[in-house]
Amino acid sequence: IPEVSIGSSDKKIPKVGFGTAEFPFAESAEVITESIVYAIKLGYRHFDTAAVYNSEKFLGDAIKEALRLGFINSREQLFITSKLWCRDAHPDCVISALKKTLANLKLEYLDLYLIHLPISLIADRQNFPFEKEEIVGMDIRVVWEAMEECQRLGLTKSIGVSNFSCKKLQTLLNTATIPPAVNQVEMSPLWQQKKLVDFCKEKGIHITAYSPLGAKGTPWGTNQVLENQVLKEIAEAKGKTVAQICLRWVYEQGGSLLIKSFNKERIKQNLHIFEWELSPEELEQISQLPQHKAFNASDFIHENGPFKSLEEFWDGEI
Ligand code: A2P
Numbered sequence: 001i002p003e004v005s006i007g008s009s010d011k012k013i014p015k016v017g018f019g020t021a022e023f024p025f026a027e028s029a030e031v032i033t034e035s036i037v038y039a040i041k042l043g044y045r046h047f048d049t050a051a052v053y054n055s056e057k058f059l060g061d062a063i064k065e066a067l068r069l070g071f072i073n074s075r076e077q078l079f080i081t082s083k084l085w086c087r088d089a090h091p092d093c094v095i096s097a098l099k100k101t102l103a104n105l106k107l108e109y110l111d112l113y114l115i116h117l118p119i120s121l122i123a124d125r126q127n128f129p130f131e132k133e134e135i136v137g138m139d140i141r142v143v144w145e146a147m148e149e150c151q152r153l154g155l156t157k158s159i160g161v162s163n164f165s166c167k168k169l170q171t172l173l174n175t176a177t178i179p180p181a182v183n184q185v186e187m188s189p190l191w192q193q194k195k196l197v198d199f200c201k202e203k204g205i206h207i208t209a210y211s212p213l214g215a216k217g218t219p220w221g222t223n224q225v226l227e228n229q230v231l232k233e234i235a236e237a238k239g240k241t242v243a244q245i246c247l248r249w250v251y252e253q254g255g256s257l258l259i260k261s262f263n264k265e266r267i268k269q270n271l272h273i274f275e276w277e278l279s280p281e282e283l284e285q286i287s288q289l290p291q292h293k294a295f296n297a298s299d300f301i302h303e304n305g306p307f308k309s310l311e312e313f314w315d316g317e318i
Pocket residue numbers: 019210211212213214215216217241243244258259260261262263266267269270
C-alpha cells in the first residue's frame with residue numbers, strides 16, 4: 001500500500017487504511033478481531049479507531065494476535081489512529097483520555113490522535129448517548145494546546161482533527177504552535193469536498209477520507225453511493241465493483257482513505273485498487289455527480305447549543 005508523509009512526522013501514513021467504526025455495533029468481538037488480524041495478514045497497516053467506537057480494545061487484541069502469528073514483526077510497522085471524544089474535549093481531560101485510549105489499545109503511543117468533532121459535551125458522563133442539553137462550544141485554542149502536549153510527551157507521533165470546515169481549520173491555524181497534520185472528513189464520489197481539498201493542500205494539511213462508500217448501514221448513511229447509476233456503469237465497463245470505483249476515485253484525490261469491512265471477501269476486494277486507474281472521461285463523469293453528504297452531525301444541532309443549524313456547524317460547506 002503506497003504511503004505519504006504527514007505533518008512533521010517521519011512516519012508515513014498508508015494511503016488505504018482500515019476503519020473500525022460500526023453503528024450500531026452489531027458484530028461479535030471474534031468477528032472484529034478476526035477481520036483486523038486478516039487485514040494485517042493481507043497488508044493493511046493503517047487502522048482507525050476512536051474512544052467512542054468501542055473498538056479500541058478489539059483493535060488492541062488483534063494487534064497482539066497479529067504479532068503472535070508473525071504477520072508483523074513489530075508495532076512500528078503499523079499506523080494507529082484514534083480520536084478524542086467530545087466528552088473529553090476539555091483541556092484538562094485530553095491527556096487522561098489519550099492514556100485511556102492507549103490502555104485500551106495496549107500500546108505505548110499512537111501514530112495520530114484526532115479531535116473527533118469541533119464540539120464538546122459536558123465532561124464526566126458516559127461517552128454515548130448524550131442529551132442535546134449537554135452540547136457545549138469547544139474552546140479550540142486550549143483543547144489544541146493539550147493535544148500539542150500529547151505530542152510533546154510522545155503519547156502520539158502526530159495530531160490532527162476530524163470533521164473540521166475550512167473556517168474552523170483557519171481558526172485553529174491562527175493559534176496553533178503545531179499545525180494539524182490531518183483533517184479526517186467524509187469523502188466519496190457523492191461528497192467530493194473540492195473547496196476543503198484545495199484549502200488543505202494550500203495549508204499542508206493531509207486529508208483522510210472516511211465513508212468512501214457513503215456509510216451504508218449506519219443511521220445517517222446512504223445507499224445512494226453504491227446504487228448510483230453512473231458509478232454502476234463505470235464499474236461494469238471496467239469489470240470492477242462500484243465500491244472499487246469509489247475507493248479508486250478517492251485514492252486519486254491525493255489524500256488517504258479509510259474503508260471498513262468485517263467481511264473477508266470485501267476486505268480483500270478493497271485492496272485491489274492500485275493496478276488500474278480511472279480514465280479522464282470517467283473522472284469527468286464522476287465530477288458531475290449531484291452531491292449529498294451522508295454524515296451531517298444533526299445530533300449536535302440544538303436551538304440553545306453552539307450550533308443552531310447544519311449550516312453553522314459546517315460553516316456553510318454543506
Ligand atoms: P461490511 O462490513 O459488511 O463489508 P463506509 O466506509 O462508506 O462507511 O462504508 C462501510 C460499509 O460498506 C460497511 O457497512 C461495509 O459493510 C460496506 N462495505 C465495505 N466494503 C464494501 C464493498 N467492497 N462492497 C460493498 N460494501 C462494502
